[in-house]
Amino acid sequence: MVKAAIRVGIGGWVFEPWRGTFYPEGLTQKRELEYASSKLSTIEVNGTYYGSQKPETFAKWHDETPDGFVFSLKGPRFATNRRVLAEAGPSIEKFLASGVTELKKKLGVINWQFAPAKKFDQDDFAAFLDLLPKSHDGVALRHAVEVRHDSFKTKEFIGLVKDRAVAVVTAADAEYTQIGDVTAPFVYARIMGTDEKEKLGYSKKALDMWATRAGEWAKGETPAGIGTVVGKKASRPLSDVFLYVISGAKARNPLAAMAIADRLK
Template identity: 55%
Template structure:
């Protein structure tokens, strides 16, 4: 029996950021305990270190053990996979990534984020082949994939249809310079909001926080916010969806405060 409302996870990108030692972490907190602390204040974190270098199975297991039950990680896939010129080359990097130990996160493994450079243009044949390479499950454990294009050429119904065909979520890039594609193409929603400002103690003003909390609730209930325009007329299947909402970039020192403010609103 399916749940009537999906779960909503809210967090930030990474946990090792020096300015957070003044604005988020207690002053006497040891650096090695930052993940432990952040995971008690947030409900998810997007691991970014995996984009730049291969992590060990021991690291993934350590991160799993330092976080509480119910906490979820999303994992940013390696740049080596998304910067390849051919799907065949990308496939080798994808295989190495999943062999590196990411599955050690166990029940705390959420979506895998595949973020492409702003210079990468939409090529239907390439992306059909690329999305076909993403494993649906490993060891019997289903996997979730989200793709974040950053070039305007992706704002086309053909790309939306392709993502929907493969069951891959298109990242909703909110408050940013990147293309906003709000079409729902997967059984979950992945949103990255990038508009925090240093002048706002909570990153966003109250009205903006209320609006993003409202959107997250609508997605979880199976609806879509009317103020975020979709590219296609085709309606996605009406179903509850888990929502992964990350406060990224912007005034990064304010991002934990924004995430906690959203969690507070969503807990009411």
């Protein structure tokens, strides 16, 4: 069985405490993306959640990063932070028209993140999922939904996303609702447990565990300790595993991501 490609990354690349710890002393800010993308295989962009970027910006990101590097983008909050999700069409269309396809093959997954208070409404959520296109401007699109309320822990929700090959973001070591069911041809996990007291963000044991879990995901398995609603195995071959070290002790996240990636080599 061919294993999925495993990509380990962080959220964003502009963060002052990374200068002199992750980024070398004296590296100019305009070269930080170039440097980060030489050490990591993927980055999740949070800025797209808060506002639109320009096509030239996406094109610039594409050109400043090496072949094989992938960006995942947060979908805009204007689409997900609303009472009636079925009315999100114009916000989704505006986002896709903002130039995201300028990333070309470097466009990874679009993560549609929902507020912790957002509850599952089967009909409304189905309508939202049906607004997510499979391609735009000739570029294939992959979608993930990050739900944070326990009402989503139902077989009906799993059925909706699985039928549409949309992934459920796995909040692997966070306080948020954990749903580890594999519902798409890829896995999208976000880990948030880095500790300022640990030089590499996690203990050696924890880094080993995350590397092992990533390898199990890549084989279509659900690792021990990751809760699911319906099933433990992927029903189809996987193409990618995206593992992002997010939040927590943010200053440590790049070192944690690199340490996990090193263990997977």
